[in-house]
Amino acid sequence: MTPVTASTEPTESLGADGLLDLPALERYLSAELDGGLAGPLTARLIAGGRSNPTYEVSDGTTHWILRRPPYGEVLQSAHDMSREARVMSALAGSAVPVPDVVLECDDPSVLGAGFYLMVKLEGRTYRTHDDTATLTVDERRQLTERMVETLVELHSNDPAQVGLADWGRAEGYLERQVARWARQWHRIKTSERPEVDELAERLTRSMPPLRFPGIVHGDFKIDNLMVAVDDPSRILGVLDWEMSTLGDTLADLGVLISFWDEIGQLHNPITAGATAHEGFPTGAEVIALYADRRGISVDDLEWYVAFADFKIAVILEQIHHRHLQGTTVGDWFDDIGGMVGPLLTRARDRADRAEL
Structure with missing residues (x-):
């Protein structure tokens, strides 16, 4: 992307x-x-x-x-x-x-x-485990802090002040999102996975109320940031705004944590260990840093992370569907289908732990 x-x-x-x-x-x-x-x-x-x-x-x-x-x-x-x-x-x-x-x-x-x-920005994006291996421990910590600060800055924007008052409708955002991705699964699925409907039902039943409306990026993660070559903590640009709208800003934090890999734990199949290095904080520490920078409580975030796993799994199935039809461009799509199952399993495991 x-x-x-x-x-x-x-x-x-x-x-x-x-x-x-x-x-x-x-x-x-x-x-x-x-x-x-x-x-x-x-x-x-x-x-x-x-x-x-x-x-x-x-x-x-x-x-x-x-x-x-x-x-x-x-x-x-x-x-x-x-x-x-x-x-x-x-x-x-x-x-x-x-x-x-x-x-x-x-x-x-x-x-x-x-x-x-x-x-074209003249910078670098870190998207793989090998990419981030080139960073020092301090650079990883500093990059994380700047990522979180950037996300907080986005969520602190008044949509009306930047001309985005009509960008979307925050009320009902989560309901529409769960229903949308569940419908999309049935439009493009390449195999039967009953856990999709189960997850959609559980997410709908346990949906948190809207507390923090604002501009949502929709796909905020480390490889959607362009940083300066000589200073990895200086973000030159946030990229890939295709899913941006007005909605529940905690959904962005859920996506970030879904993609936040840790040493010794199952990695998101897309980022595949990009943040699983010494110096990158744990996902729990990223959540705490965000909450501190924004001055809010995010006690119910497990729902948002489970939803992020669910949504990303459907998106990958959609790309896999297009790949099978021969309409993808590039040579990095052969492994897409194999990513869907692990994400759905992890989403269900998260839902079990949170008793959703």
């Missing part, structure tokens, strides 16, 4: 693969960008993205990042590029660092779907 590593070498056109029509994009950008283009476009598909295809595009002088929806059938209202561009534009200049959006296009005749272009 995040622009860091190329999975293909730059090429004059990806159109031969039916992916990115560079001649069409070049015509469009030449007309829409102030000053046009400095030269012919090249592009490369960015590795790491398991959902929205993401490309680095360059005219030989300037480098941008282009984001578009997945190829093939997707959940209605998901992967809306105009929403992703809007929330980043709204937060520009706030305490939440985001890339600058250059332009957005809602005309599907250009690339087959809406897309937007943003400034």
Whole structure:
């Protein structure tokens, strides 16, 4: 999901693969960008993205990042590029660092779907156990503290003050989320897993009341942050806003903890041990740090973490479904299907421990 590593070498056109029509994009950008283009476009598909295809595009002088929806059938209202561009534009200049959006296009005749272009950040994303092994113990602690502070800053924003009063409806957010992902499972499932309906029923029955409404990122985790190469504690940009809306902000903390791997414990199959190193605090310590920075109590967070495991499992099944249909882009999808079962099992285990 995040622009860091190329999975293909730059090429004059990806159109031969039916992916990115560079001649069409070049015509469009030449007309829409102030000053046009400095030269012919090249592009490369960015590795790491398991959902929205993401490309680095360059005219030989300037480098941008282009984001578009997945190829093939997707959940209605998901992967809306105009929403992703809007929330980043709204937060520009706030305490939440985001890339600058250059332009957005809602005309599907250009690339087959809406897309937007943003400034390429010159930084690094840490997404694997090996990546974070390069950090010192102090750097891991400092990065964690800055991550939590950034999440608190996001949740402290008044949506109306940044032009997002109509961004969504916080009331009923959790109910809609559980129902939405349960429905989506039955639309795209590739195997029978009765635990999905069981979990949806338990989550619905034990749902906590809305206490802290605000802007929700929806996928806040370590590999959706771009940090400075020379200072891992300096966050250059929060990325991947495709699931952002107004809702229950504790859902973001639940997602962060779902992805927060610890030494000696089962790792989330996506992050696969990224934070399982000395220096990274435990998940419980991250929760306590968030609560302290925000000045709130989060005693009922286990529900949110179980829900995060459930939601992420459905999203991975959705990507696996598209992969089987041949509509994913890139070469990092073969293991997606195997990630679903462990997440559902962990969600059920969390629900058991919390007596949900």
